Amino acid sequence: MNQSIQTIKVGPLKESELGEADRIVRLAFGTFFGLANPLECMGDRHFMTPRWRSSNVKVIAARERDRLVGSNVVTRWGSFGFFGPLTVQPEYWGRGVGQRLMEATMTTFDRWGVRHTGLYTFAQSAKHVGLYQKFGYWPRYLTGVMTLAPDGARTEYAKAPMLLSALKKSERESAIEACGRLTHRIDKGLDLGGEIRSVLAQRTGDVVLTYTRKALDAFAVCLHGAGSEGGEKTCYVKFGAARGGAGAAERFDRLLEACEAFASSRGATVEAGVNMAREDAYRCLRSRGYRVDKQGVAMQRPHLEGFNRADAFVIDDWR
Numbered sequence: 159m160n161q162s163i164q165t166i167k168v169g170p171l172k173e174s175e176l177g178e179a180d181r182i183v184r185l186a187f188g189t190f191f192g193l194a195n196p197l198e199c200m201g202d203r204h205f206m207t208p209r210w211r212s213s214n215v216k217v218i219a220a221r222e223r224d225r226l227v228g229s230n231v232v233t234r235w236g237s238f239g240f241f242g243p244l245t246v247q248p249e250y251w252g253r254g255v256g257q258r259l260m261e262a263t264m265t266t267f268d269r270w271g272v273r274h275t276g277l278y279t280f281a282q283s284a285k286h287v288g289l290y291q292k293f294g295y296w297p298r299y300l301t302g303v304m305t306l307a308p309d310g311a312r313t314e315y316a317k318a319p320m321l322l323s324a325l326k327k328s329e330r331e332s333a334i335e336a337c338g339r340l341t342h343r344i345d346k347g348l349d350l351g352g353e354i355r356s357v358l359a360q361r362t363g364d365v366v367l368t369y370t371r372k373a374l375d376a377f378a379v380c381l382h383g384a385g386s387e388g389g390e391k392t393c394y395v396k397f398g399a400a401r402g403g404a405g406a407a408e409r410f411d412r413l414l415e416a417c418e419a420f421a422s423s424r425g426a427t428v429e430a431g432v433n434m435a436r437e438d439a440y441r442c443l444r445s446r447g448y449r450v451d452k453q454g455v456a457m458q459r460p461h462l463e464g465f466n467r468a469d470a471f472v473i474d475d476w477r
Contacts, residue, residue, distance in 0.1 A: 337374065407471065
């Protein structure tokens with residue numbers, strides 16, 4: 159082990175370090191993208207604080223002595239886990255900080271007992287892909303992060319979406335359980351319950367629900383507002399899924415319509431990621447006018463399709 163790696167210690171990120179962790183995230187991505195002012199990267203969107211406060215998330219810090227030099231956010235959705243953003247202070251690039259963070263990340267996944275994990279990274283970066291391959295991750299299909307500015311004329315007459323926050327407390331828990339049953343049918347053990355409860359508790363967004371009679375057809379975790387992962391201008395669909403089987407495409411289309419109505423009511427643009435292995439879901443987004451704003455590659459461990467497959471009508475991007 160080289161001397162640089164030996165001086166790096168890892169442990170849980172402290173609440174008092176959230177501001178610095180957020181600064182490093184913006185600086186690292188802004189520097190990688192070549193922005194004139196790297197700290198302007200991500201605008202008013204916040205990825206660190208709401209995730210740190212979520213019960214289904216662990217944030218790992220890397221320090222040299224007492225100085226924070228990097229972090230990684232590790233998220234659990236039932237039997238599935240993903241990580242990111244993994245970021246390092248630019249002056250520490252190439253000094254083994256990312257490797258130390260990855261070692262601690264794999265320990266976290268092992269402790270959780272998840273059976274499938276993934277990440278989103280820059281497809282054009284051999285350095286990033288190579289680091290994650292060292293830990294057993296393999297690149298598969300591209301994931302497109304797609305955007306749409308809802309058409310006011312189209313959403314004006316759309317039915318107002320049903321929101322989880324508007325339900326009675328007793329009804330909310332039943333709805334969350336129904337969401338878990340829906341995702342379990344898509345991929346065994348996949349469960350957004352922790353994510354959903356954290357969003358409601360922090361008021362960093364809402365969950366859009368669609369039904370046929372009393373049967374849940376689809377749901378989407380939509381993040382929007384001050385201090386959220388979407389910020390004031392974006393409705394970030396962090397996760398969405400429609401019930402599979404006959405009629406799945408129609409159910410997914412109605413979910414997108416509901417997300418667009420939610421975003422339009424708040425004057426926001428919709429942002430939704432979809433892995434291109436989910437061909438029908440991707441084509442559905444394109445048919446509604448969504449365009450790819452950026453794309454990366456999904457890497458998975460083990461090297462299996464998981465819920466990145468053709469019959470899965472799922473929205474997410476693992477950032």
